[in-house]
Amino acid sequence: MTTHDHSAHTTAPAALEVRVRNCHGGSDLADLERHLRHRPGVTSVHVDRTRAVAHLGYDPRHVTGAALQRHLHAAGYDCTCQDTAPSAAQPGQPSVRREHHAPAHEHGAPPADTPEHHAHGSHADSGHDEHGEHMVGDMLRRFLISLGLTLPVVLYSPIGEAFGFTATPPFGLSMAWFGVLLSTPVVWWGGWPFISAAWRALRRGEANMMTLIATGTLVSWTFSVYATFALGGADVFFEAAAMLTTLSLLGHWLEMRSRFATGRAVEALLNLAPSTARVVRDGQEVEVPLEQVGVGDLLAVQPGDRVPVDGEVDSGSSYVDESTITGEPIPVAKTAGTKVTGGTVNQNGAFRFRATAVGADTALSRIVQLVQNAQASKAPAQRLADQAGRSLVFVALGSGLLAFLAWSFMGGQGVVFALTAAVSAIVIACPDALALATPTAITVGVGRGAREGVLFKNAAALEATAGVDTVVFDKTGTLTEGRPALTDVIPATGTREGDLLRLAASADQPSQHPLAEAIVRGAEARGVTITRPDTFDSIPGHGVQATVEGRPVLVGNRTLMDREGIPLGSLPAEVDRLAADGKTAMYVAADGQALGVVAVADTIRDSARQAVSALHALNVKTVMLTGDNRNTAEAVARQLGMDTVLAEVLPGDKAAKVTELQTQGRTVAMVGDGVNDAPALAQADVGVAIGAGTDVAVETADVVLVRSNPAAMASSISLARQVRGKIKQNLFWAVIYNLLAIPLAAGALYPAYGILLRPEWAALLMSASTVIVTVNALMFNRVRLQTAPPT
Structure with a gap:
């Protein structure tokens, strides 16, 4: 019996990018995502609502990209698809794309959105830009033409009469027939995006926001057409159908314009090349x-x-x-x-x-890829909003039906009144604001973070960062510069500082020890002339011995000085003081006499103090995690004002220390830059890599600080908290709006106050709620982030 090694023949997963041209609202895109999840062979789906682009993972053993595109076309979606190699999702890895059924490709033209365009093209990411601009332009064109046809219908309707316009329609037409002629193209051409989307949902046995708009317009228009033919033109309200369509187009144009605009600033980065x-x-x-x-x-x-x-x-x-x-x-x-x-x-x-x-x-392409991935990702809060939006659709349809039945059979009102209340209730409850509450805030927040030098890898990372209450910093390379530098030159009595440093640097000049190199660099930076020693001998673990300008020179620790019989006088007290500050001090002697002390330390970044202060201003605890000895670590922590020091921690134990903090109920962000930080970054609730760090640290982290500036950690938390606040504001507005609007539109105030909201005004209020949510998110660009302690 032959045994086959199936692992050797495992089919690699494939990816597909789908650009949809006829999904015009947030809830419509959510329906597309839900629909694709149920397709056989599809392993993962995410829809980028800021650009109307769906990203699919699929198993090529069960389905092909061409088959998926055929299915989408059959389901009524106007789209183009491109196969994308799995590596395309990984920053820095080249991707291979193959577009299905794209006419330009059949004639040999290159894809509009190949990785080369991402990386090289002067029109970076032009495929997405043109795609979005086309959709926004199409919606604007439909709105303007519909507006031109709707205004005359309104003027010759009872609304126009209420404002003193008493003229009769031209060409001897009745008001009803005039309404038929002008409102029909508005409803069926201008409103086709809503009707087609509603029809797609109906074929799947579902209902969405577009169902509400289409139901409102078609009920109004159909009843009015019936009244025109069967009732002699009595009780028509074509103006309601036309205004409902036109105002819905206006709201969706404003929403789409804002939605696509949120990604332009980031996509424009690629034009820098x-x-x-x-x-x-x-x-x-x-x-x-x-x-x-x-x-x-x-x-x-x-x-x-x-x-x-x-x-x-x-x-x-x-x-x-x-x-x-x-x-x-x-x-x-x-x-x-x-x-x-x-x-x-x-x-x-x-x-x-x-x-x-x-x-x-390139770094630029990787940054843009990170930001685009984050903007396209779905935050946990979005799932709740999507579920609430679906429920709200059925609440709206039920409210409309209930309003119609109540006013028809119990309210003693006519069919026109009942239809008016029903249509208004259905339209005003459209949950587009709810569908957009989270993605607009996430998209704007991620873009703002990119401009601040903070890259969130996905929306979940941004949400998690908002909850951080403890930040753990690796010391070397994160809080410090990561390499030693000359900090102190202390001459003995009778010795000049310049002579001390010149002899020490000259003696160390041939050495490759990091401390010796720091002394040489420090001397050069201070303009000291360095000469090559005549003789040089390195004494491992102790220092160096050299002949400089004919003089025997020693640079090293006390053991070396004692071995050579050098009297040190009061210099050991200076060395102890420097050691208490976390510095490495070395004695310098020449001609058998101690000349003084030079000290070297891994210098603290200027931004590290600012980082700690800014985090404390946000009520975030700070922890230093390092393998250095406790004295050095505590000296650095004192200078920075950190809350806790975890010193002498082996690289393999860093993740365990993070776990200990988490078991204390803390939400931990770990900031590091080295290979040995990667396990701790992965263990933390939020792993944060300093941008200059190693690739493995950057790949493991959830957040990347591009500027190698630890103070940006405070910016990331401040930004994430404010994005969370915007999401809460948007969700609150969307929910409260619908709770108040549905009873008002259904005529709840009519018995007491005689107030009945007409469908056109319901459409205007529905559009207003969507625009308010979007604008509220865009206003985040003007919010000041916490980067330094308040003064």
């Missing part, structure tokens, strides 16, 4: 399309140019404005060996560099 680059070939600079640049190519950058791709400077020097990537306003010096990032702007100098990352692997 130029469309061409100067490649050096055979010693000559040749301008080529950006997509032709490969890793290892030598590129030239002139003053004022944008750096085309990521790379490392080969020759020349300049200053580069990196504010578009890091947010830091001060240009950064670039010389041979330093890294440059695509999309940044060169200043006055010129240089050449080797490309190290192109296409989807």
Whole structure:
């Protein structure tokens, strides 16, 4: 019997991107997502409501991308689909896309949204931009034409008479026939997006927000047509059907315009990459399309140019404005060996560099991919809103039916009155505001975070960040610079500071020890002249011994000094004081005499103090987690004002320390930058990677701080909390609005006050609620975030 190794032949999962052109509302897109989830072979679905794009994972053993597109077309969705390789979802990995049934591709034209366009094109992500603009433009066109036809219907209706307009319709037409002629194209052409969406839902045995609009307009229009033919034109209200359609179009246009606009700022980041680059070939600079640049190519950058791709400077020097990537306003010096990032702007100098990352692997493309993934993701609160929206549709339909029956049989009113109340109740309860409450806030918040240098990988990460009450910082490379620097030069009596530092740096100059290199760098930064020693000997664990300018020089610890019989006088007290501050102090001696002490430390980032203060202002506890000795860790913690120090923790135990905090009921964010931080980042409720950290830390984290600035942690929590506040405001408004609006529209105030809301005004109020929710989310862009303690 032969045994087959099925694992070797496992079919890789496939992905499909679906751009839908006839889903015009948040709840309609939610229905599409729900519909796709039930398709055989589909393994995952998410609909990006900000761009009307669905992302599907599917098993190619059971279904193909072409079959899914055929099904969507048969179900009434106007869409285009592109197969996307699974790696496309991973930042930095190239993706392969193949579009199904796209006419341009049949003639050899390249896809509009290939990874090359993501990475290189001057019209970055143009497929999404054009897709969104087309939908917004189509809705605007329908609204304007419908408005032009609706206004005359209203003027020649009882509404116009109420405002003193008493003219009769032209061409000798009756008001009823005039309404038939003008309202029919409004309802069936202008309102087709609503009617077609309602029909799709009906075929699935479902109802959605579009069902409510279509029901209201078609009931009004159908009854009026019946009255025109069978009742001689009595009791028609074509103006209600036309105004309901037109105002619904207005509301959806405003909503779509705001919804698509939320992604433009982020998508515009890709336009920072130029469309061409100067490649050096055979010693000559040749301008080529950006997509032709490969890793290892030598590129030239002139003053004022944008750096085309990521790379490392080969020759020349300049200053580069990196504010578009890091947010830091001060240009950064670039010389041979330093890294440059695509999309940044060169200043006055010129240089050449080797490309190290192109296409989807560049930092710029990875940032945009992270942000777009986050904006497309669904927050936990959205699931509740979707369920509530579905329930509200049936509440609205039930309210409309109940209002019709109550006014017809118990209220003593005619059919027209009953229909008016029923249609108004159905229309005003459209749950589009509820469907948009969460995604608009999430989308705007993620975009705002990107501009602040905070990248949330998904909506769940943003929501989780809002609940953080404890932030754990790794010390080295996060709170500190990650490399030692010269901090103190303390000469003995009778010795000049400059002589002390010159001899110490000259003796250390050949050493490759990090502490010795820190002393040399510090001396160079202070303008001290360093000479190469005549002799040099490294004494492991103790220091160095060298001959500088003919003088025997020692640089090292007390053991070395005692071994050589060097009297130290009062210098040990200085060394103890420096050690208490977390610094590594070394004695310097020459000619058998102690000259003084130099001290080195991993210097604290300027932004670390600001980070701790800002977090305390947000009532967030701060914890330092480090493998360093307790004295050094506590010295740094004292300078920063941190609440808790967890020192001498082995790399493998960091995750366990995070777990201990979680068992105390704390919601923990872990901030780190190294490989040894990855398990702790994964264990924390929110893992946060400093942008300059290792790839494994960045990949493991939920949030990335692009600027390598720990103070951005406070910004991320402040931003997340305010997004959560916007979501709560939007959900509260959407729910309260419907609870109050449905009884009003159904005529609850008519017996006491004679107030009956007509369908057209119900449509206006429905649209207003959607716009209010969207605008409330957009106003978040003006909110100030907590980045420093309040003054």
